[in-house]
Amino acid sequence: MADKTLADLSKQMGEIDIAMLSTHTAGGEIAGRPMSNNGEVDYDGTSYYFTYEDAHTVGEIEADPKVSLAFMGARGFLVAVEGKARLSRDRAEMKEHWSPDLDQWFKDGIDTPDIVMIQVDATRVHYWDGGDEGEVKL
Structure with missing residues (x-):
């Protein structure tokens, strides 16, 4: 078993463009969708x-906030x-985490109507890196 730190993972995760966010639907199924991963931010x-207010994701999180994220990088790094x-619907809070890359999906930036x-x-972070695997304690 490998012994990576959260900082080690952050560096590798910065090279991943998309994360899969999974939520629980009202019917109990698991729904996944791709979300932009901002590689310029250190993962802590x-x-x-x-997303938009009317996305299924919003209602699903309101009903059950337990979610999962999946990241898949190069050379067997997951x-x-x-x-x-x-x-959060707080524009000031959004501004702290906004990246100009997001403008391609939200034409008015954080001023886009109905943005959330x-x-x-994280409560648990498990990784695989080639033949190594481990868990980072939070």
């Missing part, structure tokens, strides 16, 4: 994503995160 156990999501920020606080 908390992730931030943006990270699975279990966490608790929180929704999803904050995922």
